[in-house]
Amino acid sequence: xxxxxxxxxxxxxxxxxxxxxxxxxxxxxxxxxxxxxxxxxxxxxxxxxxxxxxxxxxxxxxxxxxxxxxxxxxxxxxxxxxxxxxxxxxxxxxxxxxxxxxxxxxxxxxxxxxxxxxxxxxxxxxxxxxxxxxxxxxxxxxxxxxxxxxxxxxxxxxxxxxxxxxxxxxxxxxxxxxxxxxxxxxxxxxxxxxxxxxxxxxxxxxxxxxxxxxxxxxxxxxxxxxxxxxxxxxxxxxxxxxxxxxxxxxxxxxxxxxxxxxxxxxxxxxxxxxxxxxxxxxxxxxxxxxxxxxxxxxxxxxxxxxxxxxx
Amino acid sequence: xxxxxxxxxxxxxxxxxxxxxxxxxxxxxxxxxxxxxxxxxxxxxxxxxxxxx
Numbered sequence: 001x002x003x004x005x006x007x008x009x010x011x012x013x014x015x016x017x018x019x020x021x022x023x024x025x026x027x028x029x030x031x032x033x034x035x036x037x038x039x040x041x042x043x044x045x046x047x048x049x050x051x052x053x054x055x056x057x058x059x060x061x062x063x064x065x066x067x068x069x070x071x072x073x074x075x076x077x078x079x080x081x082x083x084x085x086x087x088x089x090x091x092x093x094x095x096x097x098x099x100x101x102x103x104x105x106x107x108x109x110x111x112x113x114x115x116x117x118x119x120x121x122x123x124x125x126x127x128x129x130x131x132x133x134x135x136x137x138x139x140x141x142x143x144x145x146x147x148x149x150x151x152x153x154x155x156x157x158x159x160x161x162x163x164x165x166x167x168x169x170x171x172x173x174x175x176x177x178x179x180x181x182x183x184x185x186x187x188x189x190x191x192x193x194x195x196x197x198x199x200x201x202x203x204x205x206x207x208x209x210x211x212x213x214x215x216x217x218x219x220x221x222x223x224x225x226x227x228x229x230x231x232x233x234x235x236x237x238x239x240x241x242x243x244x245x246x247x248x249x250x251x252x253x254x255x256x257x258x259x260x261x262x263x264x265x266x267x268x269x270x271x272x273x274x275x276x277x278x279x280x281x282x283x284x285x286x287x288x289x290x291x292x293x294x295x296x297x298x299x300x301x302x303x304x305x306x307x308x309x310x311x
Numbered sequence: 312x313x314x315x316x317x318x319x320x321x322x323x324x325x326x327x328x329x330x331x332x333x334x335x336x337x338x339x340x341x342x343x344x345x346x347x348x349x350x351x352x353x354x355x356x357x358x359x360x361x362x363x364x
Contacts, residue, residue, distance in 0.1 A: 061320065
């Protein structure tokens with residue numbers, strides 16, 4: 001039996017394998033390119049990119065928590081024009097797909113960023129970050145199905161490339177948001193971004209992170225939460241779902257594939273082991289091989305309790 | 312420090328002469344040893360402490 005790890009995300013975007021590097025944990029690939037073989041991962045999702053350069057939030061920006069970490073970087077990035085002129089030529093040299101993560105303060109900024117990148121070689125698709133918890137109004141578009149659909153439709157109108165929408169877990173009904181962006185023309189969804197969290201500086205008697213005191217929680221601590229979100233999104237849509245949240249091992253990745261993900265992203269684990277994603281690519285291959293399966297989607301189980309599940 | 316190789320942008324430090332686009336240096340890639348006068352000490356000392364005992 002021939003084992004095929006490739007994943008079709010739509011609009012001609014086919015990943016060689018289902019493992020990606022999550023936005024915000026791989027920069028623009030340049031730093032990692034010296035440490036790992038980027039040809040071995042399925043996709044690299046860039047740091048969130050905005051129309052103009054952003055300096056980001058004042059330090060401290062990260063804080064360690066139990067089995068995870070909080071971050072409040074504030075979308076520090078050099079702006080979309082710099083990405084298009086300086087980084088994209090590098091993207092074109094790597095074997096992995098490069099998907100530009102796009103953030104903005106409103107619908108127009110997303111449309112502008114995608115329009116600027118759309119003719120640029122090296123960029124294979126877009127991941128719309130409608131779920132950044134660390135900038136003012138960063139979550140506004142991601143918390144309302146109508147607003148999420150509006151930004152998706154506006155971007156859909158200006159590109160033929162694959163449009164992925166990265167969903168926020170900081171909502172009451174993530175399935176409703178997923179369904180809204182699917183109807184508006186999204187080719188796939190990523191689930192999930194970080195969970196809003198806080199760490200207290202006990203001696204100073206205030207939060208560790210400045211500003212609102214909150215940051216985005218990631219790492220193994222959120223894996224059970226992210227699995228539940230992926231299962232809910234899987235029930236709500238028929239387009240591909242990219243599972244992300246606390247994946248550090250092959251077993252974690254397999255759990256997300258069983259819960260309904262078509263592909264996965266490795267994020268915070270890359271900080272402690274830059275080669276984590278590459279190990280997971282090999283691990284998923286070996287797991288499928290040992291199970292006698294030819295495609296990752298054959299792992300899909302029955303996360304919906306209303307369906308018959310093996311006891 | 313989150314990653315230690317320049318991707319997480321978690322270890323940003325204020326530097327002298329930084330403008331809107333270069334307000335910070337990353338301790339992990341630009342440091343950890345840096346020229347004394349490159350660090351914007353006044354700004355650095357105004358930042359809240361990051362570590363919890």
